[in-house]
Amino acid sequence: MFGQVTLRLPRFRCASCGGVEAGVDWPAHCRSTPEFDQLRAHLSALMPYRIAAGLLEHLLPVDAGIHSETVRRRTLVVGEQMRDTTPAEPAAPAAAITLTLDSTFIRSCEDGQRHLEVRLGNVETSDGARQVFAAVAKTGTSIEAEIQRALKEVGQTEDTELTAFTDGCSGLRSILLEAGVTKPPYLDWFHIAMRLQHAERTAGNLPIDTAERENAKAAIVAEVNRLRWRIWNGKAKDAKVRICSQMGRADLC
Template sequence: MKDILPVGERYNASTIRNHLCHVAKRQEAELAEKPDYLSGCPRDWAALPKPGKPMVVGIDGGYVRNRNDKKNHFEVIVGKSYSDEVPAKRFGFVQKIDEHPRKKLMAQLTSQGMQANQQITFLSDGADNLRELQFSFYPESRHVLDWFHITMRLTVLNQYAKGVEKSDPAIGAVLSDTLESTKWYLWHGNVENALENLEECTLLCDDNELNYFNRKKLLTHLDEMYTYISNNRMIIPNYGEMYRYGETISTAFVESTINEVVAKRMVKKQQMQWSQQGAHYLLQTRTSVLNDELKEQFRRWYPGLKIDEHIGEKTDESTGLAA
């Protein structure tokens, strides 16, 4: 636990786990009392002081091994919000467990000084489970499909195209050129032409005479890519223009947040198994630590708390509770 939370070695794992759950439940109880909407009247928002620079919120998901269903994983949602003028903050939750995800995000943005008339850009992978969290959240918000996830899908298709070239060079060359053209259409926000190109790729490969052993898998990936782009066509901007103006077009910065929040113990290194409730509680406390908010929460909850700035030396003299 000391790799995840600021705790010392003198507390055993059961003590830390029980205290962590207690802290997370209290954090969740406070959150339940906060609004999930903007206060005030929309007519008055224009009269607010000039807002700061636009804010960016990146949201992505990671997968954790399920303790109760060992053959499967469950998804945790992790995000980061920041601007050029405001330090970054993180948030995380297990969607099936969290009853107040919008309140969580609203509270975080409010703590960063977000105004109702301030521009905000949401970047995500376009997953259906994130739509409710993002849309109708802020009147000045813009929603952008993450370029990183588009290029990942195109990279998979290009790998298949190289395989086709080995078995049928002529068709493989046409397929590679069409996919490259699709990439540039999407880069410039030309969704219609990109979809037409994907249809051409499907017609090209949907030929029983094509001697490629992975043809069915390739067709499946092309169909998934077409559906993905079609479903998210309203949030595909002109990425080239955004890039030239220095705007964020990728949630690659959220990948580092996932590594900060969940990777070492929960996913990549030790392959621990988690219950959904346990993972959710850990995410609440872990993000509080990363946002440097845990100390202030304990000072508010326990006025008699004396906090040694050295990690792991936090106790309340009146309760004996380890922070």
């Protein structure tokens, strides 16, 4: 990594286990240095394994450990080691934490291959501290444990005000409950806007066999479209006032 090194006596010592080997043969149990493992895992977290392997091949004077399958396997080993470590103690307790949890599917382009469901999210404090987490469903990684670890690392205490956001899925609510988040989560602005878009499409399919129904359909579509625009553009307060006025419940505003 740092260029050519000239040794008067070719004797190698493993930085992790302290083993010493004379000659030109590297010990069989010391295939790479901890620094190289850390760099390889860091690149693999930022880009696909094949691209990370190609970058290592171009930049570093190494001949082993840069195949994409090797990079993937060694990165997973580093991830296992990090999962078992004790969370670092935060510098100060957090007064408020925002937790966001969502899920997505990674579908294989090959027939017969497994489709992956990934649960992911992040926690943020009012002071700007942030931790991200993710886990593939039906694997050995517990998403509930990852959530608890992330909350602890940003400074959660018994007095911390915790606010959670999901897409409204009952499965994600169950995950939050198992992670110790008992307060019901909120819908974020994106999923509220998506539900309003669904309502707009539903209203667009209403029958218009009479003039009254045609006028009602046009009014509903226009109103839902305006609400979605307000939510999507960050005008939640205006949207709330509009909904309350349409419901005749000014006291809610």
